[in-house]
Amino acid sequence: MDDLPPSLVLEILNRLADSADLARCRVASKSLNVLSREVRSVNLFCSLDRYLKSRAVETRLLVMPFKVILKSLMNDFVALDSVSIGVEKSLGRISYWHDDVEDWSDDLFLTDVGFAREWLPAIGRGLTSLSIVDFWVQSCWRQSKILALITLCCGNLQELELKNAWLSVDGLNRLNSLKCLTLEFIRLDDEDLSEVNYNFPHLEILNLIGVGGLNEPKIHLSHLKTCRWTVSNAPVSLSICAPSLSKLELKCVKPKSLIIQTPMLSDFHFCLQDASGLQVNEFPCLRKLQLHFPCLYSLITTFSSARTIKELTLNTMQRAESVESVKLCLDTLFEIFPNLSFLKLGPGVFSEAETCYQAEGLDERIGMRDLKKIHASLETYKVELKLPFIIPILEKCTDSLDMELLIYHNADSHLAGGIMSKRAVNHPRPKWRWELWKEGLKEPWAKGI
Incomplete structure (x- = not known):
């Protein structure tokens, strides 16, 4: 060297x-x-093994406190621009009821503002990226004013990530440089999100994952382009006003009300469990839509017309048979989304559409002629039983259709391959891709026939 x-x-x-x-x-x-x-960067995380050694009687005196290591590291650099510190994911399994946990310990309370004052002011001016992953057992009952210190010391910060903490917004300074903010498993008080809107006005990326303590949270950011928002189980009223937003991933249970004012939205991932009274406004720029919902028929019919959507992905949270009597038909899909080029159906959705086909058949919708690719997961190992539904779809689509089917992991691969080889003679148009899937993972055993 x-x-x-x-x-x-x-x-x-x-x-x-x-x-x-x-x-x-x-x-x-x-x-x-x-x-x-x-x-220019520091990345240091406390492992589960280190944590357990620091608690064991026979080894605790041999382990240097994690905060001591961090402080000595931070005060020994001259040009840091990125700092990422915290606890590893494995420590998430530790709870209050763990035998080794002392509720009053603070050796892994990393958003402790007193501890941060010992190293952050010296390096803060040069930082563009900061990530702190706290230890929830020690941080959840201690409110931290780390945000105020960060906005005071880090005037050039562009990316900020805070996880597993109870945060206060008291004393925040306006931070115009911040472009990306991630708050994950964070406790805030009800009005704190409005302070985030005001003091970080130029945010372009916002990730709120499991942020609790909010009753009527509102996101109002004029420069926001990408947002991922996973709301806790409590029913709340949600509001998003973001005129520049192009991608939104929203997951919630049963919101009291939902207001989405995003005229430039082009990519929307929407997951919820109850859409009672939901009304969907027009999204004139929407191109990609992903829906995850127990009763898909009731949800998609709230889209009065969605002619701009080219890519559609549908998934159910549980078997549709146990949820509602009205089945989701492909005819309904192509009536509401007439200009699709890509369609992806989860296993429950495919079975629901098949049940509807068995009862009502399949019309030759004009929209099916524009379809370029179908991706579907089959929730059975008896592949041959699905062919009476698959073949009519092929016959009503164009020669350029590309069909990809994922077979249940217990399916007989040789039987499935033999069936599709024979069918390919009569229907040469689709590009068959059969792959095994299990618990959301794909294990490919064969490619295009």
């Missing part, structure tokens, strides 16, 4: 995924020790 140019060594050090390796490099040689202080 001593023979390599310093610039190349520094580039290697900058690419280390774990800053614990950086500390090891410091004791390896004098040149590495000097160059290590010029790296």
Whole structure:
């Protein structure tokens, strides 16, 4: 390593995924020790193994406190622009009732503003990215004012990620540089989201995952382009006003009310369990739509007309037979979405459409002629029973149709392949792709016939 140019060594050090390796490099040689202080990013996470050793009687005195390591690292760099610290996902399994947990401990309470004051002011001005993943057991009952400190010290910050904490918005400063904000498993008070809207006005990406404590949350950001919002189980009134938003992923249970004012929306992922009283406004730019809902028929019929949508994905949360009597028919789909080029059907949706076909048949909708690809998951290992529904679809589509079917993992692959080989002689148009699937994973065993 001593023979390599310093610039190349520094580039290697900058690419280390774990800053614990950086500390090891410091004791390896004098040149590495000097160059290590010029790296631009720090990534250090406490593992479950380290946590358990710090609690065990026989090893606790041998483990240096995690906060001590972090503070010594942060105060030993000259050009940091990215910091990512926290606890690993494995520590999420630890609860209050774990034998080794002491409720009053704070050695992994990383959003502790007193601890952050010992290192953040020295490096904050140069930071463009900051991520802190806290230890929920120690942070959930301690409200932190870390946001105010971050907005005070990090005037050039562009990306901020905070997880597993109870945050206060008191004392926030306006941070015009921030473009991306992620809050995951965060507790806020009811009016705190309005402070986020005001103090981070130039956000372009916003991720709110499991943010609790909000009754009437409102997102009002004029520059927002991408938003992922997963709402907790409590029924709330949701409002999104984002004139520049192009992609929205929204997951909720049963909102009291839902207002979405996003005229530029082109990609919409929508997952909910109850849509009682839901009214859908026109989305003039919508091209891609994904719906995940127990009663798809009642949901898609709220779209009075969706001629702009080219790609449609439908999934059910449970078997449709146990939810509603009105089945979702392909005829209904192509009446509401007449200009589809791509259609993806989950296993429950495919079975529901098949049941409707058995009762009512299948009309030759004009929209089916524009269809370029169908992706469907079959919820059975008796593949031959699905052919009476599959073949009429092929006959009503054009020669350019590409059909991809995922077979249930217990299906006889040789039987399925033999059936489709014979059918391909009579129906050469589709490009058959049969793959095995299990619990959402695909295990391909054969490609196009």
